[in-house]
Amino acid sequence: MRLHTRLVALVSGLGVLLGTAGVTVGSAQETRIGGVTGHAAAGKKVYRRYCILCHGPDGDGNGENAQWIDPKPRDFTLGVFKCRSTPTGTLPTDEDLFNAMSRGFVTTNMPPWLPLSRQNRADVVAYIKSFSPKWKTTKAGTPITIPQEPALTIESIRHGRELYQKMECWKCHGAKGHGDGPSAATLTDNRDLPIRPYDFSTGSRFMCGVTNRDLYKIFMTGLDGTPMPSFADDIKPAEGWDLVHFLRTLQPLDTPELAMWRAWLATHAGELKPIGPAGPGQ
Amino acid sequence: MRTAYIAVFAMMALGTSVTTVRVAPSAAGTVSGKVTYTGTPPKMKPIDMAKEPNCAKEHAAAPVLTENVVTGPGNSLRWVVVYVSAGDEGSTPGTEPVRLDQKGCQYIPHVLVVQQDQPLDIYNDDPHAHNIHPLAKVNPEWNRSQPAGAPPIHTKWEKPEFIPVKCNVHPWMHGWHIVVATSHYAVTGEDGQFSLKGLPPGKYTLTAWQEQFGTLSQDVTITGTETKAVNFVFKATPY
Amino acid sequence: MAKGSTRGAGSLRGSWLVSGVVTCACLMAALALSGRGSKAYTAYSLAVHKTKAIPAFARKYGLPCSACHTAWPELNAFGQAFRDRGYQLGNDRDSPIWQNPSYIPVTFRMTPNLHRESATKQAVDAVPGDGTSGLVSKTITQSGFDLSGMDLWTAGTLYKNISFVLLPSSDNTGAFHFEAAFVRFDNLFSNRWVNFKVGKFELDNLISEKRFLFLSGNGGAYQGYHFLPAGDVNDFGLGDNQIGAELSGHSENSYTRYGIALLSSTDGEVNLPTNQGYDAFLTLSHAVDVGSLGVERLGAYAYLGRRPTYFQTSVGTPIPGTGTGNKPFYRIGLAGDFFFGDFELLPFVMHASDDAYLATGTAANVALPPGARDARWNSGFVEAHYYVNPQLVFTGRWETVRMSQQADPTLPSDLGNIDAYSGGIRWYPIMFSRAGLSWHTEVSAVRTRGSAFSATDNVWTTSLFSGLDFDF
Numbered sequence: 001m002r003l004h005t006r007l008v009a010l011v012s013g014l015g016v017l018l019g020t021a022g023v024t025v026g027s028a029q030e031t032r033i034g035g036v037t038g039h040a041a042a043g044k045k046v047y048r049r050y051c052i053l054c055h056g057p058d059g060d061g062n063g064e065n066a067q068w069i070d071p072k073p074r075d076f077t078l079g080v081f082k083c084r085s086t087p088t089g090t091l092p093t094d095e096d097l098f099n100a101m102s103r104g105f106v107t108t109n110m111p112p113w114l115p116l117s118r119q120n121r122a123d124v125v126a127y128i129k130s131f132s133p134k135w136k137t138t139k140a141g142t143p144i145t146i147p148q149e150p151a152l153t154i155e156s157i158r159h160g161r162e163l164y165q166k167m168e169c170w171k172c173h174g175a176k177g178h179g180d181g182p183s184a185a186t187l188t189d190n191r192d193l194p195i196r197p198y199d200f201s202t203g204s205r206f207m208c209g210v211t212n213r214d215l216y217k218i219f220m221t222g223l224d225g226t227p228m229p230s231f232a233d234d235i236k237p238a239e240g241w242d243l244v245h246f247l248r249t250l251q252p253l254d255t256p257e258l259a260m261w262r263a264w265l266a267t268h269a270g271e272l273k274p275i276g277p278a279g280p281g282q
Numbered sequence: 283m284r285t286a287y288i289a290v291f292a293m294m295a296l297g298t299s300v301t302t303v304r305v306a307p308s309a310a311g312t313v314s315g316k317v318t319y320t321g322t323p324p325k326m327k328p329i330d331m332a333k334e335p336n337c338a339k340e341h342a343a344a345p346v347l348t349e350n351v352v353t354g355p356g357n358s359l360r361w362v363v364v365y366v367s368a369g370d371e372g373s374t375p376g377t378e379p380v381r382l383d384q385k386g387c388q389y390i391p392h393v394l395v396v397q398q399d400q401p402l403d404i405y406n407d408d409p410h411a412h413n414i415h416p417l418a419k420v421n422p423e424w425n426r427s428q429p430a431g432a433p434p435i436h437t438k439w440e441k442p443e444f445i446p447v448k449c450n451v452h453p454w455m456h457g458w459h460i461v462v463a464t465s466h467y468a469v470t471g472e473d474g475q476f477s478l479k480g481l482p483p484g485k486y487t488l489t490a491w492q493e494q495f496g497t498l499s500q501d502v503t504i505t506g507t508e509t510k511a512v513n514f515v516f517k518a519t520p521y
Numbered sequence: 522m523a524k525g526s527t528r529g530a531g532s533l534r535g536s537w538l539v540s541g542v543v544t545c546a547c548l549m550a551a552l553a554l555s556g557r558g559s560k561a562y563t564a565y566s567l568a569v570h571k572t573k574a575i576p577a578f579a580r581k582y583g584l585p586c587s588a589c590h591t592a593w594p595e596l597n598a599f600g601q602a603f604r605d606r607g608y609q610l611g612n613d614r615d616s617p618i619w620q621n622p623s624y625i626p627v628t629f630r631m632t633p634n635l636h637r638e639s640a641t642k643q644a645v646d647a648v649p650g651d652g653t654s655g656l657v658s659k660t661i662t663q664s665g666f667d668l669s670g671m672d673l674w675t676a677g678t679l680y681k682n683i684s685f686v687l688l689p690s691s692d693n694t695g696a697f698h699f700e701a702a703f704v705r706f707d708n709l710f711s712n713r714w715v716n717f718k719v720g721k722f723e724l725d726n727l728i729s730e731k732r733f734l735f736l737s738g739n740g741g742a743y744q745g746y747h748f749l750p751a752g753d754v755n756d757f758g759l760g761d762n763q764i765g766a767e768l769s770g771h772s773e774n775s776y777t778r779y780g781i782a783l784l785s786s787t788d789g790e791v792n793l794p795t796n797q798g799y800d801a802f803l804t805l806s807h808a809v810d811v812g813s814l815g816v817e818r819l820g821a822y823a824y825l826g827r828r829p830t831y832f833q834t835s836v837g838t839p840i841p842g843t844g845t846g847n848k849p850f851y852r853i854g855l856a857g858d859f860f861f862g863d864f865e866l867l868p869f870v871m872h873a874s875d876d877a878y879l880a881t882g883t884a885a886n887v888a889l890p891p892g893a894r895d896a897r898w899n900s901g902f903v904e905a906h907y908y909v910n911p912q913l914v915f916t917g918r919w920e921t922v923r924m925s926q927q928a929d930p931t932l933p934s935d936l937g938n939i940d941a942y943s944g945g946i947r948w949y950p951i952m953f954s955r956a957g958l959s960w961h962t963e964v965s966a967v968r969t970r971g972s973a974f975s976a977t978d979n980v981w982t983t984s985l986f987s988g989l990d991f992d993f
Binding site: 036042045048049050052053054063064065066068069104105106107108109110111112113114115116117118119204 | 580582583584585587588597598599601602603610611612613614621773774775776810811812813815816910911953954955
């Protein structure tokens with residue numbers, strides 16, 4: 001049975017390959033994720049079992065159930081993805097897709113597919129890449145370099161707060177990170193559908209992970225397809241960690257950042273300038 | 283004497299190699315004309331920039347109008363891109379950087395045209411941040427923040443496409459990047475006039491694109507150095 | 522779910538001819554209707570376009586049935602994890618406020634069918650109608666169209682991390698009972714290893730009889746899950762839902778799972794009919810991801826129970842719930858769920874023992890018959906599934922029960938032994954999140970040692986079954 005399955009996979013994989021009038025040789029049909037090689041032909045079967053009713057048989061996010069779902073399932077034909085380790089405007093790495101699928105997207109209908117075997121998930125990643133012609137003509141972006149997270153200090157949090165003001169994050173995310181900034185109500189994504197900015201006060205998982213490092217990547221690569229831009233042009237790599245530390249103080253979670261911030265606020269709250277439109281002297 | 287021959291040969295070799303910078307041939311015609319409309323175009327509405335106090339103040343005296351259909355005297359249409367879409371001859375690559383400004387919470391120009399791989403520089407002239415979010419489908423879609431005082435963003439577009447551009451922070455900001463394969467293009471001004479020069483003899487298809495009314499195409503043949511008149515008339519609808 | 526057991530009389534010769542014609546007609550209809558706009562489905566799927574209404578979990582989350590089920594109702598690894606989390610997808614989208622207004626949180630399941638049952642060596646009057654003509658051995662056959670029982674199933678979350686199931690179920694006459702009804706507190710102390718369930722529920726068997734792929738009279742139950750030697754007054758079945766409380770836990774992907782249950786000694790019957798005693802059920806399983814083969818799962822279980830051997834009586838009538846003279850029994854063993862690509866193998870072994878008092882039906886306050894011993898037996902099965910695609914599965918099972926020690930030493934050692942064989946095909950012409958329909962065909966045969974006439978007779982009971990298993 002195994003040999004038969006492999007033969008079928010090989011032949012259909014070859015068929016898919018030969019049918020592709022692409023530049024790259026085999027790399028669009030294969031993924032390599034941590035020692036596991038995924039194949040698009042096998043991924044098609046897995047996709048049919050699990051993915052098809054939301055993402056659609058053509059991978060365009062128009063599955064049978066897409067009409068009832070908000071936010072809409074991803075349209076793989078565009079080749080635009082939110083959660084990447086690569087710069088804005090570039091394709092994600094295979095690991096990015098694998099991790100996104102395993103983690104799921106909290107507050108959306110995309111579940112964590114962790115119970116699927118690694119092979120299954122790697123195969124699906126290979127199949128997903130076949131939906132957009134961009135994978136045939138462009139390589140995945142180069143993952144951004146993330147410096148080591150420095151020790152947490154109050155200066156780091158305060159500098160992060162200054163960045164939050166200067167980069168005008170509050171315009172969408174609001175002065176306290178409640179997702180209620182002046183521009184929040186009119187935000188639309190790249191399909192012209194309304195979309196809300198992340199509300200830090202819920203303490204829920206980020207779309208792209210839970211760690212400080214995941215948060216760093218979010219604003220340093222941007223969430224492509226959404227209003228969230230990349231700040232890589234404007235925030236120096238080391239400074240990014242300052243912003244991460246400040247953002248953690250906006251969440252009602254049991255973090256060292258929040259503990260440090262509260263302790264400092266107890267005696268220094270009067271020193272803070274409010275976040276928001278620049279008043280005199282700001 | 284021999285060195286002179288070598289020098290001449292060298293210059294000739296240089297001369298032939300230099301012709302890769304295709305200088306427009308001497309026999310070249312022009313196509314010019316006017317873009318107008320019939321029917322009733324939509325009324326452009328004033329934009330309320332209250333969400334961005336700096337910009338609201340700047341335009342307090344003369345509010346900015348939406349720009350999807352800008353008309354001029356004699357039923358002319360502004361911001362129409364007229365370009366050679368087929369039969370292109372004598373085209374030169376675009377090397378001069380094209381500049382996009384974000385000023386007073388507007389994209390200036392509203393429609394800009396770049397050639398494939400032509401440098402594009404994006405400036406933020408406002409005292410507050412913008413993000414530039416070109417909604418490209420064929421080219422990569424990116425989204426970059428540009429705070430006040432940040433250096434210009436240097437980028438380019440590789441493939442021909444009509445790319446709408448927006449700023450998410452300021453939802454009224456809409457612009458277009460038109461990426462063309464040809465160096466023969468023009469964007470009409472308020473008078474709706476356009477002129478494409480330097481067209482060697484041949485058959486051409488001219489396309490006019492207006493962001494709301496779509497495209498119109500016409501064929502034109504150039505035989506020598508004449509100026510052919512080509513006009514485009516769009517059917518305008520109020521919505 | 523009550524499996525279809527017919528009471529219709531009369532045999533229909535060539536019932537298989539009718540079934541065959543019906544089969545071909547369905548297949549032709551399917552082929553004729555297939556192909557429109559369904560790119561990723563096999564040629565056998567019926568085309569479905571826009572749908573308006575949507576069913577239970579599939580429609581709640583927009584997932585196809587095959588996302589949670591290898592072939593419904595059997596769960597795959599993703600469905601097992603969903604169930605373990607308390608029917609929560611893991612993304613805070615379980616509350617009704619996220620659902621489409623046309624979402625109905627109830628599923629109905631029913632299987633109208635055509636079937637034929639046959640049993641050899643049955644005791645029958647020599648002259649029909651004459652009760653004094655003496656009993657002879659005859660083969661009895663029944664066949665015809667019939668209904669199965671019906672499940673009316675609802676499950677979900679009452680609140681974040683509080684889940685429930687309510688499953689009124691009827692037999693094919695429409696007589697209802699509660700198959701399952703429980704509340705479960707999930708992820709207590711924010712820990713997925715601590716979940717507490719109270720009510721009537723299926724035991725956490727690695728191989729679930731409630732969710733398996735067999736429906737016929739002889740194939741629609743695991744022999745080992747119900748077998749009791751003749752004369753045994755125990756009523757326990759590993760496949761019967763029990764009433765009690767269960768503490769369970771699972772790893773993040775549900776590859777490692779455990780369960781500890783405390784159950785009333787009533788085999789899931791209501792109104793406290795037996796005693797004030799409790800049984801215990803322990804289970805532990807672990808799964809390993811072996812790359813392209815799939816996920817391999819192995820588990821161990823132990824059921825330790827007690828049943829009363831006599832009751833307090835009033836004027837000779839036993840008073841329910843006052844059972845006393847409790848005697849123990851146990852069921853222990855291993856179960857596995859192994860994948861080799863699209864081929865699934867489910868092996869199961871069990872060692873069972875019923876105390877001599879239970880096995881001989883002796884009250885604990887009297888002496889045992891001379892020589893009486895504990896009844897012991899071993900059972901096991903190997904079940905195989907081959908998934909051609911998520912909508913077509915071939916199944917097969919071989920099962921055996923072997924008495925290792927009869928309670929009555931004078932009985933032949935192989936009396937009651939069973940060999941059972943089953944095979945079937947389930948084809949799902951439609952499998953969308955709207956509803957499911959499976960055309961299920963099955964053949965089963967059971968050979969039991971010992972008839973009413975002789976302890977060395979082999980009694981064969983066979984089922985031929987073909988039905989439309991649908992739910993919405």
